[in-house]
Amino acid sequence: MEYTREIYWNIGQSLGVLLPMYLLAIAAVAFLTYQFSRRIKVYRQGQPLDRCDQWPTRLKQAIRGTLLQSRVLYQRLPGTAHALFFWGFLLLFIGTLLIFIQADLTDPLFDVRFLTGPFYLWFSLILDLAGLVAIVMLAGLLIRRTLIRPPGLDNIKDDWIIHGLLLAILISGFIIEGARMAVTELGTPLALWSPVGLLVANSLAGFEEATLRSLHQVTWWGHLLLAILFIAIIPLTKLRHLFTTSTNYFFADLGPKGMLAAIDLENEETESYGAATITDLTWKDIFDADACTSCKRCQDRCPAWATDKPLSPMKLVKQVGEIAFQQPQANLPETLERDVIWSCTTCLACQESCPAAIEHVGKIVDVRRHLVLMEGEFPGDEVTAAMEQTEVNGNPFGLAFAGRGDWAQGLALVDANTENTDILYFVGCYASFDKRNQAVAKAFVTLCAAAGIKVAILGKTEKCCGEPMRKMGNEYLYQTLARENIENIAATSAQQIVTTCPHCYNTLNKDYREFGLTLPVQHYTDFLADLIKGGQLQLQPQETRCTYHDSCYLGRHNDRYQAPRSLLTAAGAQLSEMDKHGRESFCCGAGGGRILADETIGSRISEVRAEMAAATGTGTLVSSCPFCLTMFEDGIKGADLSDQLTPLDLAELLVKRLPAA
Template identity: 35%
Template sequence: MNPWLMSAVMVVAWSVFALQMMIKIGALKKMAPESRMDQIPRRIGLLFKIGIGQEKLVGRSRERMPGIMHALIFWGAMLIGIREVTLMGEGFVHGFQEYLPLLGSNYLSGFLFIYLYNIAELVVLLMILVALYRRFVPRPDRLDLNWEGVYVLLFIAGIMLTDLLFDAARFNLIDEWQYSLHQFEHPIYGQERSWAPVASALAGLLVGLGETSNSFFYHFGFWGHIATMLVFVNILINTKQFHEITALPNVFLGSLDYPHARQKWIDLEDEKAWEEGKIGINSLEQLTWKQGLDLYSCTECGRCYDVCPTYVTGKPLTQKWVNQSLLRHLREEEGNIYRTGTTSGEKSLVGDVIHPETLWACTTCRACEDACPVSIEHVPRILGMRQGQTMMEEAYPPEISSAYKGLERNFNPWGVGFDQRADWAAELEIPLMSETSAEDIDVLMWTGCAGSFDSRNQKVARATAELMKKAGVRFAILGSEEKCTGDLARRSGNEMLFQMLASENVETLNGYGVKKIVTQCPHCLNALKNEYPDLGGNYEVLHHSQFLKKLREEEKLPQGKNDRNVTYHDPCYLGRYNQEYDSPREIINESASSVTEMQRHRNESFCCGAGGARMWMEENLGTRINEERVRQAEETGADTLATGCPFCMTMLSDGIAASGNSEKLETRDVAELMLESIKT
């Protein structure tokens, strides 16, 4: 080979690459700061599990075969990445591989590496053919029909083919020249043919062409490979294939708060932030550097399509579209951010880049994050933009105004007088915290707004209280002192209202010395357990299904069976947010005569449509999400649709009414099913 030519090629190619990377990294450094270097051992574990192990591609029941296809390409590319090092070194030093630890002919691992990368190249080529077939023939909706995806696959195929051609021609020349070109100095070259079955088979096809042709293929294979690889590296940096560089770092730097929705804390007393318009996310540079890295890491695989309740029901949202729109904007502005720390200001983030309908369609169910193979955090970014719109622009869906007024005046979104919050318990003789003390109770029952004011969910609160009484649990409620946790305010971007409500609740709870809380609402659970610690509220918080299951395990509640055929809907804020899938199911399995799972269940459950404050917004586009979920429940043939969330209960009950199937399917909370089974 020619070391001078190799030096020139490498200097030019890697200089261009470094310049592009400098701009991108520089832009990320100018974005909002964020700490992501804690708990290194845990991060390494996630890197191997999700990143290198490709868990979210091969471990999910939905679209497993395409996931395996991609995983094989990825694992093959990792092996071939080591091969690239040996080939680039070959351009400078003949027999470079011989000098590398564990890869020379003195090591069995050296020959094993030759075998593995040779097989990997064949596997990658076969998987590329499968990928091209899927892209053009069945083509799922989640795959865009564009030439970028095609030429990326062709570039990868070119890298594989040129390397195989180089090896095949080299094997023939070795046989022809009998090491005349100093091959004897590097014994690995005399033995590797038997360890490279694919290149050896190709050599058999080329051997009859003679020395001249094989010499041409030898040089063409090598320099063609180097050129294809270096051009590809410089092209991919501005395509979706940039994820080949950023995906593993993005997984390593992923949020360790996940699956908890612990939204980034905003200091609302920072006058400078208000003056500079930096409350929430109002411009691209106000993303954190990790959120910017998320954009660069999107593979555009579209796995968020299939799981997104808004996209499935015809709304103008899928996180892939959001990522693509923000990434295009970032590529346009990365130079400005790198040089000045700000964008040009020519486009508004919400309005020009992201349509308001798209922003407000999100239910914050986090199905997209659960499905994302590279750990992109979509929901915090959506909520950050909502914060900017709500607090800086006062631009939010008008119908949510009444909920805000209700929260401000009566501390609940319905606007019912706060003095009526304990009316649901009037006949149950439940003590108020103001009438007892923390030492005299085992647990505080946090009823939540729906359990306090909504007639359907009041039944759930009564069932829960009755079960706790039967078990001999000493408990109390706050009554009129309880206020909305502020979940809907935070999820709709009204951080000021959230912090006001949360601070007052923490003051009340801490004032009474409350340590343990049980609630029937997963949204309250998530706020109390995961978000209130930011305000000094540290409590043991349990969902009522967890608490009731524990009471049954302690034999404080009897077992019984009803005659219901039940299917269970996993609430997003109980399941994906707090990883509780088993407690409700154990109660249902012990209480119902039969249980049938919906196709979308557990972490792949389909949202009811109420999360992200959508409960308080109109749903005018496409199919209603709750009606789609009810349709999925009807497919099971169950007569009872169970859940463990008051918002899900409302949405599913409305969906059943809209379907006209109320006589065949009814809703029940897990507590109601348990109480029924005991009374049966």
């Protein structure tokens, strides 16, 4: 027998069949196009933003994200289920497309049929299995949403419509196949290549042929109408993410990761800074809301939400969309709520986990910029005081800038203005003025000296890098500090900058490039790891147990995970990882300028993180960030864990492993 089948079996290819079918399809596509054109007009309320540069890279990114479901698979079980459903549904779509090509193009026009022979057998088997996988995965996702119901996963009308419609399309497809096979293929070798259809056919085998043909016709037209309905409602429901999420992969920020766009403060035509209304955000900020699938991954990863703060990144993005489409004149700070805006630590956990390439942090900082630059508002008096002290003395502590280098007295430093130096150590405010972090700075300089590295510092001419001020929304103060620091760095003979602070590292290595800084910048963990690898720095390993905290600004913002761990290994440390580590590390609570603010809502993020560290039973919590170390000093005391856990910077651990003189 010939391995093939009649495409429009029991339906026919008369004009009375084809004309209404194509008219319905054209109407659905036209409706879809019209509805999306209306949504595009709403996106265009936002400010211009070029996200079509480097289009080959963007295209590859979009294809990889869509076809390989690379971002979706990040959430293991639900992500795998969604990816398998997508691949199954995609194969069914491709199969339908091939049927259309043969039945309506190649066969009537050129008398060419390719759905025959071995190709047809594999075609039938693959589509059958794809349909089965799609149904099982969709049912699993429905059970998760309706019965398991993870906390925070809200069900809306769209969810019921989409799941019901997709299940109806998939199940009716197998009923059509089973009815056809019950009449034409039962008892033939061909039936074995459609195992699910065969199962349905066997269950229908007891019916008369006339009944099976009637069932087939009714279900076929019902299946067609469901498919047409599916196309038509895409722009009106969460199904729009089929287009918007895939497109958002193309529009995703190509980096540097987490970098904010600078405000042109010298533009005299600018009447307002930051985002007060939806038109102050970019079109991408509005588009993000349509790309959001409400999967709540960002919410699950958010340290603010986890500690009972009012910020849900998912809800904030959806709110932005609601404002854009329903009340575009609304005031963003009031509608989004100030406590929500000030709760963010800019840790990037939301963006790193988002399967739709949504950018949450920039929206929040833009609203903060308006509150600070236009309304003079901060989340507390302590933040206002820190800003004022930084304006006067170049540091948030309010200590005299002339004493910024006093911590280094007695250390072998060179004068970068008159001598050649291997590195310029950008110390940062905490290592300069905070006694606890001064010990870290001294340990780093000692390690460099042991490796024969000449170190210079700016001393009293160094100012705060401005990162906490910028993330709090004070772009003016940040830019003032940045320009002063760059000018002072340029006056030295330095050829390389190293910093012990991830916030300084991120700022100098990314943000300062906009203002002309060209020197290479390294975080000290990478710098020391290179020295050990090159044989310049020798350590005497001593066995010790510890856990390591990945700083958000060293980890997620800059993907620096390996160097700190290689240093711990070189020091002889036995590392016990916390449940949340690496890319999934939990924030200390200091980012986003929160290091300057009192934490008055919910539980303290640092205490929650300290409890995670204590659960490892190692007794030592190692970090490589002065903000983190400061937060852990307070968090361990606040959680009453002082007898169980000691916070330590990595440099302090390493300096104890230097060979005895």
